[in-house]
Amino acid sequence: MSFTVNLRGVSLRYGSEDALADIDLDLEAGKIYGLLGRNGAGKTSLLSLLAAFRKPTAGDVLVGGEPVWENAPIVSRVALIREGGDFDDSDSVKAVIEAGQIRPSFDTEYALKLAERFDLPLKKKVRDLSRGKRSVLAAVTGLAARAELTMFDEVHLGMDAPTRDAFYKELLAEYMDRPHTVILSTHLIDEVANYLEEVVIVDRGRLLRHADIEAFQGMGATLTGPADAVDALGLAALAEQRLGGTKSITVADALDAPTRERAAAAGIEIGPVGLQDLFIHLTDPERKAA
Known part of the structure; x- marks a missing residue:
């Protein structure tokens, strides 16, 4: 029971x-x-x-x-x-x-x-x-x-x-x-x-x-690809990492279809965001209530 x-x-x-x-x-x-x-x-x-x-x-x-x-x-x-x-x-x-x-x-x-x-x-x-x-x-x-x-x-x-x-x-x-x-x-x-x-x-x-x-797993995304291409998407990043000419960013919002298409065309890989990263973002004391 x-x-x-x-x-x-x-x-x-x-x-x-x-x-x-x-x-x-x-x-x-x-x-x-x-x-x-x-x-x-x-x-x-x-x-x-x-x-x-x-x-x-x-x-x-x-x-x-x-x-x-x-x-x-x-x-x-x-x-x-x-x-x-x-x-x-x-x-x-x-x-x-x-x-x-x-x-x-x-x-x-x-x-x-x-x-x-x-x-x-x-x-x-x-x-x-x-x-x-x-x-x-x-x-x-x-x-x-x-x-x-x-x-x-x-x-x-x-x-x-x-x-x-x-x-x-x-x-x-x-x-x-x-x-x-x-x-x-x-x-x-x-x-x-x-x-x-x-x-x-x-x-x-x-x-x-x-x-x-x-x-929660569908809320955000990680995007990894050529740094210039990632920057060109104009997305607000929770976190970012860079290694040479490759850049990876984490965003908190789900990506719409046009953004996904632009990312794919630019050779950017899209993956899920870890629950912990989303939690940190959602409970950020400086973040306005959604």
Whole structure:
């Protein structure tokens, strides 16, 4: 089973500060979503509302079609895994895994299998783990929770590249084996882009953009060819590189048919723009709201 997510007019204030303002968002069940935003944009606040860690100041937060706040049957089937995990540092790794059994769907056997795969020392205390191993422990408990809505908030921080790659692959395998709703909050955007079905961008507490990954991939383009020919197109570039007489530029907007024809006639190659480059452009503080 998977959970839908619906937010209507949701705001969250910390004192006099708006962490989130007027958020309307609908996430279908059974997809992998990327939640993107600059530091302080409101990503963690949004996830905290979905996990019922916080009550919204205004608006409705529905998970599985029901209000999530003070709804134990729903909350027990939602998992929010934050960087480093929420563990008692005096517990052993094995004790942390065994404590996961308080969740109705927690798979202890799967968790222990993952612990072996990721070389987690079961007898070691949490406080004695490296940052990377603590992140792995958090990821293991999240995967083994077998929740209908599973959210990872920068859980990969501290992992080295091979470990992150193994985590993403395990996440995808678990998702394929048991379709559910997954939200990945991350700054390593291009690294996870191939695993995402839809992307949600929050910026300064507001929903900036929500679309499927194909829509983002079709937003911009890279153009590579003779420098004079690239310049002659007169396109506003987000970034550019030059090597000898060859120039490559990145543009944020989709190219119309005449521009594509002119580029092809001039021997310019057109390719997609990485999601990370688009994100940087869309959330540029100096960019006017679209």
